[in-house]
Amino acid sequence: MKHLSHICKLAAIALSATLVVACSSSSTQEDQEAAAAAAAAAAAAKAAQDMAAESAAAESASAADAQREQLMETAEAYGNVFYFAYDSSTLTPEAITALDAYIAALKTTNAFIRLEGHTDERGTRDYNLALGERRANTVRDYMALNGIPASRIESISYGEERPVAYGTGEVSWAQNRRVVLVVVN
Amino acid sequence: MRRFATTVFSICLLLVAIGARASDLTIEITRGMDDPTAIAVVPFAWQGTGAAPEDVSAVIESDLLRSGQFAPVARGDMLSMPSAQTEVFYRDWRALNTEYLLIGKMSPQPLNGLRLDYELFDVLRQARVFSGFESGPATDARMLAHRVADKVYEHLTGIRGAFATRLLYVSVTRGQDGAKDTYRLTMSDSDGARPIVLLESREPLLTPAWAPDAVQIAYVSFETGRQAIFRQDIATGKREQLTNFKGLNSSPAWSPDGKTMAMVLSKDGNPDIYLMDLATRSLTNITRNYAIDTEPAWMPDGQSILFTSDRGGRPQIYRYDLASQTTTRVTFEGRYNARARVAQDGRNVVLVHQQDGAFNIALLDLVTDRLQILTSTQLDESPSIAPNGSMVLYATKSDDRGILAAVSVAGGAKFRLPARDGDVREPAWSPYLSAN
Numbered sequence: 001m002k003h004l005s006h007i008c009k010l011a012a013i014a015l016s017a018t019l020v021v022a023c024s025s026s027s028t029q030e031d032q033e034a035a036a037a038a039a040a041a042a043a044a045a046k047a048a049q050d051m052a053a054e055s056a057a058a059e060s061a062s063a064a065d066a067q068r069e070q071l072m073e074t075a076e077a078y079g080n081v082f083y084f085a086y087d088s089s090t091l092t093p094e095a096i097t098a099l100d101a102y103i104a105a106l107k108t109t110n111a112f113i114r115l116e117g118h119t120d121e122r123g124t125r126d127y128n129l130a131l132g133e134r135r136a137n138t139v140r141d142y143m144a145l146n147g148i149p150a151s152r153i154e155s156i157s158y159g160e161e162r163p164v165a166y167g168t169g170e171v172s173w174a175q176n177r178r179v180v181l182v183v184v185n
Numbered sequence: 186m187r188r189f190a191t192t193v194f195s196i197c198l199l200l201v202a203i204g205a206r207a208s209d210l211t212i213e214i215t216r217g218m219d220d221p222t223a224i225a226v227v228p229f230a231w232q233g234t235g236a237a238p239e240d241v242s243a244v245i246e247s248d249l250l251r252s253g254q255f256a257p258v259a260r261g262d263m264l265s266m267p268s269a270q271t272e273v274f275y276r277d278w279r280a281l282n283t284e285y286l287l288i289g290k291m292s293p294q295p296l297n298g299l300r301l302d303y304e305l306f307d308v309l310r311q312a313r314v315f316s317g318f319e320s321g322p323a324t325d326a327r328m329l330a331h332r333v334a335d336k337v338y339e340h341l342t343g344i345r346g347a348f349a350t351r352l353l354y355v356s357v358t359r360g361q362d363g364a365k366d367t368y369r370l371t372m373s374d375s376d377g378a379r380p381i382v383l384l385e386s387r388e389p390l391l392t393p394a395w396a397p398d399a400v401q402i403a404y405v406s407f408e409t410g411r412q413a414i415f416r417q418d419i420a421t422g423k424r425e426q427l428t429n430f431k432g433l434n435s436s437p438a439w440s441p442d443g444k445t446m447a448m449v450l451s452k453d454g455n456p457d458i459y460l461m462d463l464a465t466r467s468l469t470n471i472t473r474n475y476a477i478d479t480e481p482a483w484m485p486d487g488q489s490i491l492f493t494s495d496r497g498g499r500p501q502i503y504r505y506d507l508a509s510q511t512t513t514r515v516t517f518e519g520r521y522n523a524r525a526r527v528a529q530d531g532r533n534v535v536l537v538h539q540q541d542g543a544f545n546i547a548l549l550d551l552v553t554d555r556l557q558i559l560t561s562t563q564l565d566e567s568p569s570i571a572p573n574g575s576m577v578l579y580a581t582k583s584d585d586r587g588i589l590a591a592v593s594v595a596g597g598a599k600f601r602l603p604a605r606d607g608d609v610r611e612p613a614w615s616p617y618l619s620a621n
Contacts, residue, residue, distance in 0.1 A: 123544065127493055154431075167585055
């Protein structure tokens, strides 16, 4: 069971590791195996795990494995994407539950995180840039209020420029109104 | 290694226009105005040897057709094809109910030059209205044709033509199999022809804006990993990063005198409008508000700035007066009015208006406060008005693809400029490229 979960993690790590591996001078055999596993797992994996995996892969080899594991488990359990209602930056109950778990995990580490705010395509692009930032800042403020120093959190807004679903309609829009939490290192 | 990758990426960014694939735009006329003026644009006679460098008459004809104000006579219907006044038989054109007739000659000039001589006739009055010529490099044949179209348009409508202008837009090719999208900042002629890629990036590019002299442009790029405002010289490709603040760095808008750039920064906590003195780089915050303040647009006199703010709960347009430092609300109709752009007359404003769930382009008359909806699709945005105030170019969606479309301010005329592939968005119509 433990072994299986480890494989899952490796696969997840590798999902978006291709870029990181390509750029890293210290790519270990493990990284390469992970990259190979990624190709097989990519199709099945959820987009939510994708970004968490990238953050994990981006962590330096010197980071404490146990701490990373706890963050990874949090990401696996809750995902790292928090969704919002239209033109809203209010946290949903699901987002708060997930964030509480992240906050607990982050308190055991010195990890830095990046919050990427996104919107759906409705409304103007520049207003949406501002709205995406407002969403990211809502998450930041909640984390800061609960003990994660704001200095460890960077927010960036992509507005409507980086949709995960390209279609027109609420099914696509709901997936795009989100904040993605990425562990930087 | 990582540094190397970054360097390679930077070099890629600098290889502008070289080998980069530009999105070709095509033109589809959706509808013209009622009762357009019938005009015959006879193929210009080529005075050189070999094939003519360009079908300039087709370019002129397409310009006049897109305006919605003219109905060109089909070439196949023409009973004669004069290229000089002595060859004009008015009865040939009266038979086709033609009101005006444009004829001309295209001649090679020394040093790869080209000259277009043209004459416009009023068929009913049986008189020559005016004649003239345009000359320049043969490689600019299309631009010479647009200048002829400008002159014809001005003589027949009393309004300066805006065909000899350019467009900026962002085109996006979606990444395949999880690869990142490719963003291209592209410049084309006003009819979408001759696209040139000015910048290509794997990170988002947005909000292209023209300097008033049309020599430089500004835009927002995510290439540094966060938002930054850049300016770029079109001819040399030389770029300069103007901002690198934490948070938003967006919505660059050049002042009419070119000395100041309005922009949106959230470095102090929330999005506010700032003015950057481009000579000294000093910043002045002109909005101090806990709401979102964004999308600045200068009034043509440079005395005030329109912007979008949700300080009243929903996005609406406000106006900041530089002298008195006061802010007044401009829009009251509807729940959502955003991203204003002002015509050169300082009276007509185009903006994005939401009604019944649809986002449309609307025209607001600042004198009468009348708001008129110009478009009828669902997700219309990024309006940009021609320098002569006649047409509004905007972005919309068709079959889940971003396309450009245009509508005449007077209503009626519409055309679309879909790309052959990928999405196109955020059109910015250039100022006039010459003084007259």
